[in-house]
Amino acid sequence: MAEDFKVTPWEVTGDIDYDLLAERFGTTQIDDELLSRFERYGKLHMMLRRRIFYSHRDMNTIFDEYEKGNKFVLYTGRGPSGNTHLGHIMPWMFNKWMQDTFNVDMLFQFTDDEKFLFKQDASLGETRKMAYENALDMIALGFDTKRTKIILDTENVRTLYPIALKVAKKINFSTAKAVFGFDNTTNIGSIFYTSMQAAPAFLASEMASRNIPCLIPCGIDQDPHFRACRDVALSIGYTKPSQIYCKMFPGLSGSDKMSSSDPTATIYTTDSNKEVKKKVGKAFTGGCVSVEEQRVKGGNPEVCAVFKYNYYLFEDDDKKLNELTERCRNGEILCGECKVALTEKINVFLEKHQEKREKAKDVIGDMTFEGFKW
Amino acid sequence: MAEDFKVTPWEVTGDIDYDLLAERFGTTQIDDELLSRFERYGKLHMMLRRRIFYSHRDMNTIFDEYEKGNKFVLYTGRGPSGNTHLGHIMPWMFNKWMQDTFNVDMLFQFTDDEKFLFKQDASLGETRKMAYENALDMIALGFDTKRTKIILDTENVRTLYPIALKVAKKINFSTAKAVFGFDNTTNIGSIFYTSMQAAPAFLASEMASRNIPCLIPCGIDQDPHFRACRDVALSIGYTKPSQIYCKMFPGLSGSDKMSSSDPTATIYTTDSNKEVKKKVGKAFTGGCVSVEEQRVKGGNPEVCAVFKYNYYLFEDDDKKLNELTERCRNGEILCGECKVALTEKINVFLEKHQEKREKAKDVIGDMTFEGFKW
Numbered sequence: 001m002a003e004d005f006k007v008t009p010w011e012v013t014g015d016i017d018y019d020l021l022a023e024r025f026g027t028t029q030i031d032d033e034l035l036s037r038f039e040r041y042g043k044l045h046m047m048l049r050r051r052i053f054y055s056h057r058d059m060n061t062i063f064d065e066y067e068k069g070n071k072f073v074l075y076t077g078r079g080p081s082g083n084t085h086l087g088h089i090m091p092w093m094f095n096k097w098m099q100d101t102f103n104v105d106m107l108f109q110f111t112d113d114e115k116f117l118f119k120q121d122a123s124l125g126e127t128r129k130m131a132y133e134n135a136l137d138m139i140a141l142g143f144d145t146k147r148t149k150i151i152l153d154t155e156n157v158r159t160l161y162p163i164a165l166k167v168a169k170k171i172n173f174s175t176a177k178a179v180f181g182f183d184n185t186t187n188i189g190s191i192f193y194t195s196m197q198a199a200p201a202f203l204a205s206e207m208a209s210r211n212i213p214c215l216i217p218c219g220i221d222q223d224p225h226f227r228a229c230r231d232v233a234l235s236i237g238y239t240k241p242s243q244i245y246c247k248m249f250p251g252l253s254g255s256d257k258m259s260s261s262d263p264t265a266t267i268y269t270t271d272s273n274k275e276v277k278k279k280v281g282k283a284f285t286g287g288c289v290s291v292e293e294q295r296v297k298g299g300n301p302e303v304c305a306v307f308k309y310n311y312y313l314f315e316d317d318d319k320k321l322n323e324l325t326e327r328c329r330n331g332e333i334l335c336g337e338c339k340v341a342l343t344e345k346i347n348v349f350l351e352k353h354q355e356k357r358e359k360a361k362d363v364i365g366d367m368t369f370e371g372f373k374w
Numbered sequence: 375m376a377e378d379f380k381v382t383p384w385e386v387t388g389d390i391d392y393d394l395l396a397e398r399f400g401t402t403q404i405d406d407e408l409l410s411r412f413e414r415y416g417k418l419h420m421m422l423r424r425r426i427f428y429s430h431r432d433m434n435t436i437f438d439e440y441e442k443g444n445k446f447v448l449y450t451g452r453g454p455s456g457n458t459h460l461g462h463i464m465p466w467m468f469n470k471w472m473q474d475t476f477n478v479d480m481l482f483q484f485t486d487d488e489k490f491l492f493k494q495d496a497s498l499g500e501t502r503k504m505a506y507e508n509a510l511d512m513i514a515l516g517f518d519t520k521r522t523k524i525i526l527d528t529e530n531v532r533t534l535y536p537i538a539l540k541v542a543k544k545i546n547f548s549t550a551k552a553v554f555g556f557d558n559t560t561n562i563g564s565i566f567y568t569s570m571q572a573a574p575a576f577l578a579s580e581m582a583s584r585n586i587p588c589l590i591p592c593g594i595d596q597d598p599h600f601r602a603c604r605d606v607a608l609s610i611g612y613t614k615p616s617q618i619y620c621k622m623f624p625g626l627s628g629s630d631k632m633s634s635s636d637p638t639a640t641i642y643t644t645d646s647n648k649e650v651k652k653k654v655g656k657a658f659t660g661g662c663v664s665v666e667e668q669r670v671k672g673g674n675p676e677v678c679a680v681f682k683y684n685y686y687l688f689e690d691d692d693k694k695l696n697e698l699t700e701r702c703r704n705g706e707i708l709c710g711e712c713k714v715a716l717t718e719k720i721n722v723f724l725e726k727h728q729e730k731r732e733k734a735k736d737v738i739g740d741m742t743f744e745g746f747k748w
Contacts, residue, residue, distance in 0.1 A: 154536055164563075184551070188542045
């Protein structure tokens with residue numbers, strides 16, 4: 001039985017039982033029927049095939065409306081507290097695929113206010129700077145520069161605040177306590193904050209003066225925000241936004257979530273080849289203590305961080321992934337070889353990403369919501 | 375002994391014992407020494423002579439800095455939930471006198487967000503509209519159109535929000551509960567709101583990148599906000615704003631605060647001569663049941679709403695006020711005569727005010743902070 005775990009927008013600890021988590025949050029698991037609706041629009045994204053994106057709220061509404069010609073807007077975001085790592089860009093890649101597949105607009109919110117409020121030592125100057133850095137990574141993934149708008153809370157607050165006020169008026173402290181685990185020591189900005197994260201879900205509707213469906217693909221740790229947001233939507237004249245949730249991208253140490261708090265187990269998008277080699281070299285694997293033992297008993301890919309990196313992000317080909325699984329279990333391939341191969345894949349990806357990240361500086365100014373200047 | 379009373383920014387009930395209130399809030403009563411500092415700059419305003427403005431926090435700092443050449447900025451405001459009445463403009467008149475006397479800038483905040491959050495049935499469209507109407511009354515009082523800026527929270531939030539965030543990060547729910555009496559049913563917008571009311575106190579400093587003293591003349595019911603604001607000021611790099619507080623303008627029914635919830639006991643700036651006559655005619659007085667009795671026993675100006683109106687607003691001449699007091703106590707003047715005289719004074723004032731209020735429409739566009747459009 002899994003140990004107890006905790007998943008909130010600000011803390012992920014323990015070994016996550018994702019089935020149990022979906023049950024606790026009350027989200028629906030993605031089933032074959034839903035996948036077949038996705039398949040009408042092209043080959044399933046690897047993260048859907050592998051149920052990395054595994055749970056949702058009201059995805060069928062999104063398809064129903066889309067099929068009636070009522071396009072949805074995508075909305076996701078990032079709390080800019082540090083450098084971008086692979087765990088951040090995983091759901092962004094899925095968003096990019098969704099944008100391409102359905103040809104839709106996208107709102108990307110950087111919650112510099114959130115990070116300022118929730119991090120003891122963060123300044124607004126720092127969270128703004130990190131938002132800029134993080135946005136370069138988002139753009140580098142190839143989002144449509146015309147259809148994608150970057151929201152920075154402190155810059156776009158004039159438009160967001162009236163929507164946030166409507167949300168805030170409908171959520172009392174009791175609810176906020178229950179949903180987010182706040183207590184008497186929580187600061188009053190943090191208590192209000194969820195309203196600001198709710199606002200972009202209604203922004204397209206607000207601007208168009210009609211209800212535009214909103215789909216939010218993001219980590220399931222954000223569900224508390226969107227549960228609260230959905231609960232008030234109808235009462236303030238909007239339709240409920242839909243969500244599609246992914247699992248947490250694992251850390252190299254074998255933990256459930258890649259975390260910036262352990263930089264040696266975290267690969268940043270700005271890491272050098274050498275840093276990647278070093279970090280992957282120290283990754284937790286499912287291998288045996290000796291080569292001899294592993295040749296006989298085989299490895300255990302299920303607990304292996306290196307395997308997970310292939311599974312989550314770096315081996316799109318299911319056949320090749322299955323082969324890798326077999327070869328590991330049979331003892332044909334050793335951890336060292338796997339690490340070398342993954343390092344190579346990551347470095348190929350990062351080299352291209354870093355080039356595109358540099359080029360992103362030329363277009364970021366055109367992608368800000370309401371044209372704010374960084 | 376006075377009955378128990380309650381004074382919060384949102385509720386004033388009972389017979390207010392102002393000495394006790396100042397003690398409860400921990401504000402300092404204005405003494406002769408402080409008045410003599412005011413007197414250096416001209417004849418004392420009637421509201422100071424009569425201790426209508428009666429209590430303060432750190433007024434001496436304001437004078438100390440002013441005398442060193444460090445001018446303060448005035449800041450006051452209004453929660454735009456309804457038409458302006460005489461109770462609202464009383465402290466505004468004092469602000470206008472302060473501006474003229476000390477030749478200083480003034481920030482006037484309209485808290486449309488507050489009224490939306492705290493009033494069950496208010497919409498943002500309505501609170502915005504009321505802010506415009508209220509602002510006309512403020513301008514009609516003759517504030518320097520160049521030195522006075524109108525803040526509307528939802529319009530100027532881009533500038534206010536970063537300051538509000540700094541404040542909010544330093545106030546926890548425990549404090550908010552204790553200061554404002556919030557509980558689990560309070561909505562999360564209301565809990566956050568005090569940060570938005572704190573923001574203009576630091577705005578001049580923020581814009582000048584140096585500490586500019588701020589003086590807030592307003593009703594003492596607003597003290598909870600500014601107590602919380604002062605408590606966090608130093609920790610976020612600002613000096614504490616100073617306050618000078620007035621008593622509540624009485625209602626015509628004899629109650630302690632003129633309230634919009636009883637329109638028959640409330641004189642609005644837009645009332646016609648006829649309406650004023652009718653309302654003053656029904657005012658609570660300190661007279662006796664019969665003319666004969668009053669001629670013998672005299673009236674009681676202390677409880678008389680008509681007398682209070684002269685005292686608070688309509689009889690600037692202390693000698694004339696004393697004469698009126700004597701003539702009332704001696705039974706020389708009857709309530710009917712007093713009512714006719716007050717009606718006349720109010721109508722003379724309102725006629726001129728209404729003219730200036732119309733003209734205010736021509737300049738209001740130039741007085742908005744950061745040039746927002748109504």
